Structure formats: C-alpha cells, structure tokens
Amino acid sequence: MTNKIFQEMSEQMRPDAALRQDLFARIDAGDEPAGARAPEQTSRPGRPKPRWLAPAVAAVTVAALIGVGVNGGWSVNSDGSTNTAEHGVADYATLYAAVRNAPPPPQTEMGAGLEDTRAPMPQTADVESSTWTTNVQVRSIDEGDLVKSDGRSIFVASGKQVSIVRAAGDGTRVLARIDTATGEAGKPTGDDLTLQGPVVDLMLHGTTLVVLVTEYQPRTTDLPASLPMPADSVSLPFDPSLTKALIYDVSDPAVPRYQGSLGQSGGLVTTRLAGNLLYVVTQYTVVDQQGTKKDDPATFVPVFTQDHLVKPARPDDCGIMPAPSGPTYAVVSSLDLDKRTRIDSASLLGGASTVYMSDTNVYLATTDYSPSGPVAEKARVPKDLSRVPVTNLARISVNAGQLAVAAQGSVAGRLVDQFALDEWDGRLRVATTMEGQRSHRAWTLQSGLWVLDSDLSLVSSIPSLAKNEGVRSVRFDGGIGYVVTFRSVDPLFAIDLSDATSPRVLSALKIPGFSSYLHPWADGRLLGLGRDITESGNDRGLKLSMFDTSNPAAVTELTTLRIKADNSEALYDHRAVLVDPAAGLVGFPVSSWDDGTVSYELYRYEPTAGFTQVGHLKVPVNLRQGLSTVRGxxxxxxxxxxxSRSVIVYRLAGFVQVAKVALDK
Amino acid sequence: MEVSAQRHADSGGLPDSAVEDLDTHAVVVRYEPMVYAIALTHTRCQGDADDVFQDVFLTYHRRQPAFRSEEHRKAWLITTTINCARQVAGSSWRTRVVPLPTGEADAAPAQFEFATVEQNALFAALKALPDSYRSVLHLFYFEDLSIARIAEVLDLTVSTVKMRLSRGRALMRERLTQGVFDD
Incomplete structure (x- = not known):
C-alpha cells in the first residue's frame, strides 16, 4: 500500500499539455531560459541616455498646483489638516454589502499560518546613535524585527518565548525569558478552538518591550461534508484571526513585567515606531463570507481588543478600495506606548501586502492580478501587454497618531519590496515590474518608474525604464533613485528625480548578476549585495559590490567581491544586513542549500583595499524552519x-569568540 | 517501511548505459515526468513549477552539454531542476506573479492538487520539509533511485543520504498521523 501511493502520485505529476506545447514552441524558436538571456543592446555604461518625459497633462497639473500656492507638498487646508478623499464609510450596511460582494478569499496553504508567520518586508529606519539598531528604510522610523537591542540588552524571539540577554562581551548571559504561552499573555481572546502562535515581531521603545503574537482559528468552513478518515487526521488550515501587541515593562530586564495587550484582527504585516507611537498593520480576511450577519458588525469588520475587551471597528474608521480583490482588510492602528492605549485606527477593505511609512504617511500597497479595463488604463498599463498586474496604493495620513485615508491610486506592475516606494518633497516615487503577455503568447517583462502626487495621481514617469527586465532592488536617496533591473546582466540605473515632472536616467551601469539590496554608504558610495550570475546564466554564488555614485551620470563599480555561498537571508530581508559605514563593516548570514547550515560573514570595506573578510562563524539554526532569522x-x-537558538559573542579585534549563550533550553 | 532490494537496484554494480543521441524534444518526452515532479515538490506553487520545468529544458537545449552516459544526463537534469527550483523559490519569497493559463482571477498562486486528501496531505508534508531532506526523499520514493545513486547525484556521502532519509521520514511521520512512513 505504501509504495502504491507514490506511484499514484507520480502518475499525476505531469505538466499541462499546453505547457509542453509552449515549451516545444520556445525550443524551436530558440528562446532563452529566464535566467540566462543574452545582454541587451542598451546604453553603454558611462554614457548617459537622457529620456525627457514631460507629458502635457502632467505639466498642466503641476502648474495648477503651483498656482494654488502649494510648494510641492501635500495639499493642506487652512486648519492644517490634509484633504481626505474619504471621511470613512457611512454605515455598517455599506461595509456588510462590500464584504459579501467581494470575490471569495484565496486558498491558503495548509497550516501556512502556523509554521512561518514572519511578515513580509517591514521597513526599518535608521536612528542616529552609536548603538546598533535594526537596519531600516527610513531614518526616523523603526521597524519591528525578531531581534532587538538597546545596546545593553538583546531581545531575541524564539518560538513562543523571548529571551532577554545581557550584552556584556565575555559576560554575556541570559537574564530572563518571557513565555507568551503562559499567564495572562497566553490566554487567547478567541474561543476554545483558538490557538496562539509564536512570537512574530518585537519592538523596543525605551523600557517598553512590545511582543507581537498572532491567534489562529481553524477554518471550519473547510471541513468536508463526510469524513472518511478519523477526524484527527484531517488537516485544516488555520487563519490568523487576531494579532496582539503584548506590552512588557523591561526597565529591569531581568524581571520583565506584563502590562496588558492591545489587539486587532488579522495577521501581522508589519510594525513601525515613530517617537512613542507604535503603528501596527495587519491584514484581515473575512474567511466565512457567507456566514456574515448584517446585524453583527464583528462578523464583517475588523475588531480591536484591549486585554479581553473586544470592539468592532467604527464605519467612519473604515474605507473601501475601488475594486477589492477579496474580503480582506488592511488594518492600521496607532498605539500610544506611554499611555498603553489605542489612539486611532484605519481599516481599508482591499488589503495590503507591502507597507511603506514616511514621517507623515503610511502607504499601503496591494497587487491586483486581474485589473479591470478602466483600472489598467488609468494605471498606464503598456498598451502592447496584456494581463499585467496593477498595484493599488492607499495613502493614510498620520498626524500625532490620528489616521485618515487621504488618497488612493494605482500604478502598472508590481513592487519588488517596500524599498520600491519612497516619499520625497511631497511626492511618491514608485518602481515597478510589469509582467505581461505580448500578442503572440510570449511572456515578457519591463521595469518602470512613476512619480505620484499627494492624490496618488501620476505626475510623471519612465514607463519603460528597461525592457525585458524586472526590478530586483531599489533605493531612493533624496533626488536620486537607484534601480537595479535584471535579465542576466544587471543594469544599475541612476535616475535623477530632483525635478518630479521630468525624471531622467543619468546612467546605466551593466554588470553580471544582480543586487538584491542597495545601501547608500558614505561619500557618494552605494553598497550592493546580490547574486553573482555569469552572462551565460551560471549562478556562482553571492557578491558584494561597491559603486561610485559621486557622479550619478557616470556610476562605476569600484570593487566587487565574489562570495562562495548558496544563499543568504539578506537577499530577502534587509534587516538581516548589518551595515556600519563608520566602522566600515558589512555583515550578513549565508546558508548552504545542501545541508541548510548557516554561517555569519563579516567583511570590512576600505577605499584602498576594497572588501576583505574580517571573519566568519557558524550559527546553530533550527533546520526545520525555512530560512532562519539571524542578526548581527x-x-x-x-x-x-x-x-533563535543562541547569541554568540566575538571581540572584533582579532575576531575572537568570547562567549556563547544557548537560548533553547 | 520495508523496501524490497529489487526496487532500488539501479546502481548495484551494473555499468552505466551508453548515452543515446537524443535531440531535445526526445529528452523532454523521456524526462518530462521526472523534471516536473521534482519541480512540483521543490517550489511553492504550480506556476513556479511550470516555470522551472520550461527553464530546465531550455537551459538544456541552449547548453547542449556532453554526457558520459545516460545516467549522467539524468543526473544533470536532476541537479539542474533542483537548483533552478531553489532560485525560483528564493525569488518567490516575496509576492510573485504567476501567469495563469486560464482567464481566472486569483489573488494567490494556485497549488497543485492531487486526487485524494491523503495524497495532498503527503505532498504538503513533503513540501514542508527542509530542502536537503526533501530532495533525498523525493529521489528515493518518487524516482526509485538507490541510496548510492542519490549520493552520487547530490554529491553527498552515502551515510549523509541515509541520515537524511531516516530523519526525513521521522519528520514526515510527525506531520502525518497515518503510518505511511512507519518502518
């Protein structure tokens, strides 16, 4: 019986006949595989290829804004508030109808919520200080992470626990452990079937530690009508029902004190900290669409909890995107960590998978894979491509914790990650990849750059920045944007965005492989970390690059170091990169595909010597996890x-291990 | 689970077979089930598996590598498929568009589905294993490769293969309540 099942499955694992036909057609046409195309004949490095784009419509719009006396900022009313397109929804009946009429929720993987609950790409902000902080996108805004530190203690999330470690060189030791599964913190708000999952995020604000956990409820609507097997052998998917911010006082880190929780419906997308205000973004899907009851708002709107008190969202704190692709809300709430209360919330039916926060706005982005004709047109989808997805954007204004949905808009294509969005001088810059079908069934992609105003309307764009190439990484740095696109050769574009009405490509440096992460180093230098792929498509491992961006019109690659490693968490999560330009250090974990082992690599960059390795150390990881979280x-x-398993301490001078603390039992 | 000796005897001291002169089309026809099956168990969704399937054969066609034997060709296809799947899975860590052959509007990429709940549970459990265990179990159970051959193809020692096989089985056993993998 046991061998038979593999045979039966083997027989089913066959590609679509159409897929094979398409393959034969491509072989006959001499098509290239996706990872190994010949380099394009585009501009040579060093020779700028200016593309002036000032469509008449955009010029008129800008002129009108200037005429109204707005200096490139958001349109501001006389009382200081910003214009909002929506002042919330009129009543619960409207929301009830919107949820019932939304397309059905997508199928999630079995048990997906319980195993890997790490949120996609939050953004982190650098804080100017001499102690280490999470590698973030926006300086003044901190991002949640599984490892946090204030320079004296290190807080590490590990399963349902948080280990608090004293960082003291060779005296490093575990001070205390928080167990979120026990005590008040461990009591789920939901019913008996609710499970509380592992810690998904940490945020540190002074002496307050916020630990985020998610509660899950089984999708009982998925139970088959008849159960041919014993009930406990049926695997049900679990859906994230509530994410709670557990607040602990760690003024004495050896004795953490639980103080209460503030929760909101859904699974965690990301967290941000600005001053003493914590912003929590979750995504909540109304799984049982048919079971919603008109007179019970809690069945179709998100709820907010304070300890065990539960309240549904108010209609005027809700919004509805023009064409929600499912009954999914993006829920944003602002929490005052000093007072331990919720200030405001904004729930938008339409969802959000990418979040970017500037000092004054939270931007939510979600991908619509099948946009309607009018939406695609408004988003400027290229006319010669079909089935191109569209990114729906919402701008939520933030004012001392007060949240309001201020604008909504769309751009063609999808975002590679949160770094593809950046607000500067009152405008939003967006880099997207547009993947679509040309008329003769061939799939292709191109990269584009868009500049939007405060209403999220298009000001200007470079709609085909690179044809046949997708965006791999983006970093905006004030008036210059750096975009890496890739086919097999990696053009690094430097784009002049100082004039929002006419962005222009200053230079396009072409090098093999691609950078997945870009980081402005000091003095007109840009650091890149990515994959080393030859022109014929061979993946040789990873590489570190340092670019000279002092003259954006002629960006050059100063030096590069090939690293013999299969993979790195740093390619997918910017928080895994340690960048310390002052000390000239770059650190990140690398992992082996063969046996999943992880080692932490530390390099030093000096202008004359380039990259040299300072040292590396083996990191014990949990092999059952996918890509482990490792922070240096x-x-x-x-x-x-x-x-999650240990903290290993090395003295930098001489790179000597001075301590190793186990965190698992 | 006891596996009879005959099933996994493809490298019991017999010489490798000579490499046949096959054009790419013929190679696709012969090895399509193997490549697609590996792609399915090593990627996150069917769309990714479809991409890997095409990419592997296009790469094969473009490179036209020289092989010492038919087993060598098979091994090349296996390792290339696994590597390609890893790269694709890596880039799927974030949202990734999967072009759908039909006109359906899905907000999430589609998963491959088997005929029975049991088969789907097994598939899910296999996919949930760490990379290194999954490859070994797949080649052992779905491709009937011997431990020696698996070691050769994946460039591992025989003892490593045995260890991953037994640990992988243990992990699978934990996930599935039915005794499919019980010895």
Missing part, C-alpha cells in the same frame, strides 16, 4: 550574532 549587531567593538 556591533556594540562597543563587539559583534553579537543572535538567532
């Missing part, structure tokens, strides 16, 4: 490498 931090001439 430099505190006082010491490197601390934290994972």
């Amino acid at each position: 931090m430099t505190i006082d001439d010491t490197l601390y490498v934290a994972s």
Whole structure:
C-alpha cells in the first residue's frame, strides 16, 4: 500500500499539455531560459541616455498646483489638516454589502499560518546613535524585527518565548525569558478552538518591550461534508484571526513585567515606531463570507481588543478600495506606548501586502492580478501587454497618531519590496515590474518608474525604464533613485528625480548578476549585495559590490567581491544586513542549500583595499524552519550574532569568540 | 517501511548505459515526468513549477552539454531542476506573479492538487520539509533511485543520504498521523 501511493502520485505529476506545447514552441524558436538571456543592446555604461518625459497633462497639473500656492507638498487646508478623499464609510450596511460582494478569499496553504508567520518586508529606519539598531528604510522610523537591542540588552524571539540577554562581551548571559504561552499573555481572546502562535515581531521603545503574537482559528468552513478518515487526521488550515501587541515593562530586564495587550484582527504585516507611537498593520480576511450577519458588525469588520475587551471597528474608521480583490482588510492602528492605549485606527477593505511609512504617511500597497479595463488604463498599463498586474496604493495620513485615508491610486506592475516606494518633497516615487503577455503568447517583462502626487495621481514617469527586465532592488536617496533591473546582466540605473515632472536616467551601469539590496554608504558610495550570475546564466554564488555614485551620470563599480555561498537571508530581508559605514563593516548570514547550515560573514570595506573578510562563524539554526532569522549587531567593538537558538559573542579585534549563550533550553 | 532490494537496484554494480543521441524534444518526452515532479515538490506553487520545468529544458537545449552516459544526463537534469527550483523559490519569497493559463482571477498562486486528501496531505508534508531532506526523499520514493545513486547525484556521502532519509521520514511521520512512513 505504501509504495502504491507514490506511484499514484507520480502518475499525476505531469505538466499541462499546453505547457509542453509552449515549451516545444520556445525550443524551436530558440528562446532563452529566464535566467540566462543574452545582454541587451542598451546604453553603454558611462554614457548617459537622457529620456525627457514631460507629458502635457502632467505639466498642466503641476502648474495648477503651483498656482494654488502649494510648494510641492501635500495639499493642506487652512486648519492644517490634509484633504481626505474619504471621511470613512457611512454605515455598517455599506461595509456588510462590500464584504459579501467581494470575490471569495484565496486558498491558503495548509497550516501556512502556523509554521512561518514572519511578515513580509517591514521597513526599518535608521536612528542616529552609536548603538546598533535594526537596519531600516527610513531614518526616523523603526521597524519591528525578531531581534532587538538597546545596546545593553538583546531581545531575541524564539518560538513562543523571548529571551532577554545581557550584552556584556565575555559576560554575556541570559537574564530572563518571557513565555507568551503562559499567564495572562497566553490566554487567547478567541474561543476554545483558538490557538496562539509564536512570537512574530518585537519592538523596543525605551523600557517598553512590545511582543507581537498572532491567534489562529481553524477554518471550519473547510471541513468536508463526510469524513472518511478519523477526524484527527484531517488537516485544516488555520487563519490568523487576531494579532496582539503584548506590552512588557523591561526597565529591569531581568524581571520583565506584563502590562496588558492591545489587539486587532488579522495577521501581522508589519510594525513601525515613530517617537512613542507604535503603528501596527495587519491584514484581515473575512474567511466565512457567507456566514456574515448584517446585524453583527464583528462578523464583517475588523475588531480591536484591549486585554479581553473586544470592539468592532467604527464605519467612519473604515474605507473601501475601488475594486477589492477579496474580503480582506488592511488594518492600521496607532498605539500610544506611554499611555498603553489605542489612539486611532484605519481599516481599508482591499488589503495590503507591502507597507511603506514616511514621517507623515503610511502607504499601503496591494497587487491586483486581474485589473479591470478602466483600472489598467488609468494605471498606464503598456498598451502592447496584456494581463499585467496593477498595484493599488492607499495613502493614510498620520498626524500625532490620528489616521485618515487621504488618497488612493494605482500604478502598472508590481513592487519588488517596500524599498520600491519612497516619499520625497511631497511626492511618491514608485518602481515597478510589469509582467505581461505580448500578442503572440510570449511572456515578457519591463521595469518602470512613476512619480505620484499627494492624490496618488501620476505626475510623471519612465514607463519603460528597461525592457525585458524586472526590478530586483531599489533605493531612493533624496533626488536620486537607484534601480537595479535584471535579465542576466544587471543594469544599475541612476535616475535623477530632483525635478518630479521630468525624471531622467543619468546612467546605466551593466554588470553580471544582480543586487538584491542597495545601501547608500558614505561619500557618494552605494553598497550592493546580490547574486553573482555569469552572462551565460551560471549562478556562482553571492557578491558584494561597491559603486561610485559621486557622479550619478557616470556610476562605476569600484570593487566587487565574489562570495562562495548558496544563499543568504539578506537577499530577502534587509534587516538581516548589518551595515556600519563608520566602522566600515558589512555583515550578513549565508546558508548552504545542501545541508541548510548557516554561517555569519563579516567583511570590512576600505577605499584602498576594497572588501576583505574580517571573519566568519557558524550559527546553530533550527533546520526545520525555512530560512532562519539571524542578526548581527556591533556594540562597543563587539559583534553579537543572535538567532533563535543562541547569541554568540566575538571581540572584533582579532575576531575572537568570547562567549556563547544557548537560548533553547 | 520495508523496501524490497529489487526496487532500488539501479546502481548495484551494473555499468552505466551508453548515452543515446537524443535531440531535445526526445529528452523532454523521456524526462518530462521526472523534471516536473521534482519541480512540483521543490517550489511553492504550480506556476513556479511550470516555470522551472520550461527553464530546465531550455537551459538544456541552449547548453547542449556532453554526457558520459545516460545516467549522467539524468543526473544533470536532476541537479539542474533542483537548483533552478531553489532560485525560483528564493525569488518567490516575496509576492510573485504567476501567469495563469486560464482567464481566472486569483489573488494567490494556485497549488497543485492531487486526487485524494491523503495524497495532498503527503505532498504538503513533503513540501514542508527542509530542502536537503526533501530532495533525498523525493529521489528515493518518487524516482526509485538507490541510496548510492542519490549520493552520487547530490554529491553527498552515502551515510549523509541515509541520515537524511531516516530523519526525513521521522519528520514526515510527525506531520502525518497515518503510518505511511512507519518502518
């Protein structure tokens, strides 16, 4: 019986006949595989290829804004508030109808919620200080992560626990452990079938530690009509029902004190900290669409909890996107960590998978894979491509914790990650990849750059920045945007965005492979970390690059170091990169595909010597997890490498291990 | 689970077979089930598996590598498929568009579905294993490769293969309540 099942499955694992036909057609046409196309004949490096784009409509719009006396900022009313397109929804009946009429929710993987609950790409902000902080996107805004530190203690999330470790060189030791599965924190708000999952995020604000956990409820609507097997052998998917911010006082880190929780419906997307205000973004899907009841708002709107008190969202705190692709809300709430209360919330029916926060706005982005004709047109989908997805954007204004949905808009294509969005001088810059079908069934992609105003309407664009190439990484730095696109050769575009009405490509440096992560180093230098792929498509491993961006019209690659490693968490999560330009250090974990082992690599960059390896160390990881979370931090001439299983301490001078603390039992 | 000796005897000291002169089309026809099956168990969704399937054969066609034997060709296809799947899975870590052959509007990429709940559970459990265990189990159970051959193809020692096979089985056993993998 046991061998038979593999045979039966083997027989089913066959590609579509159409797929094979398409393959034969491509072979006959001499098509190239996706990872190994010949380099395009585009501009040579060093020779700028200006593309002036100032469509008449955009010029008129800008002129009108200027005429009204707005200096490139958001349109502001006389009382200081910003214009909002929606002042919330009129009543619950409207929301009830919108949820019932939305397309059905997508199928999720079995048990997906319980195994890997890490949120996609939050953004982190750099804080100017000498102690280590999470590598973030926007300086003044911190991002949640599984490892946090204030320079004296290191907080590491590990399953349902948080280990609090004293960072003290060779005296490093575990001070305390928070167990979210026990006590008040461990009591799910939901019913008996609710499970509380592992810690998904941490945020540190002074002496307050916020630990985020998600509660899950089984999707009982998925139970088959008849159960041919014993009930406990049926696997049900679990859906994230509520995410709670558990607040702990860690003024004495050896004695963490639980103080209460503030929760909101859904699974965690990301968190942001600005001052003493914590912003929590979750995504909540109304799984049982048919079971919603008109007179019970809690069945079709998100709820908010304070300890065990539950309240549904108010209609005027809700919004509805023009064409929600499912009954999914993006839920944003602002929490005052000093007072331990919720200030405001904004729930938008339409969902959000990418979040970018600037000092004054939270932008939510979601991908619509089948946009309607009018939406695609408004988003400027290229006319010669079909089935191109569209990114729906919402701008939520943030004012001392007050949230309001201020604008909504769309751009063609999808975002590679949160770094594809950036607000500067009152405008939003967006880099997208448009993947679509040309008329003769061939799939292709191109990269585009868009500049939107405060209403999220198009000001200007470079709609085909690179044909046949997708965006791999983006970093906006004030008036310049750096975009890496890739086929097999990696053009690094430097784009002049100082004039929002006419962005222009200053230079396109072409190098093999691609950078997945870009980081402005000091003095007109740009650091890139990515894959080393030859022109014929061979994946040789990873590489570190340093670009000279002092003259954006002639960006050059100063030096590069090939790293013999299969993979790195840093290629997918910017928080895994340690960048310390002051000390000239770059650190990140690398992993082997063969046996999943992880080592932490530390490099030094010097202008004359280029990249040299300072050292590397093996990191014990949980093999049952996918890509483990590993963070390196430099505190006082010491490197601390934290994972869910341990904190390993190295003195930088001489790169000597001085301590190793186990966090699992 | 006891596996009879005959099933996994493809490298019991017999010489490798000479490499046949096959054009790409013939190679596709012969190895399509193997490549697609590996693609399915090593990627996150069917769309990714479809991409890997095409990419592997296009790469094969473009490179036209020289092989010492038919087993060598098979091994090349296996390792290339696994590597390609890893790269694709890596880039799927974030949202990734999957072009759908039909006109359906899906907000999430489609999963491959088997005929029975049991088969789907097995598939899900296999996919949930770490990379290194999954490859070994797949080649052992779906491709009937011997432990020695698996070691050769994946460039591992025989003892590593045995260890991954037994640990992989243990992990699978935990996930599935039915005794499919019980020895």
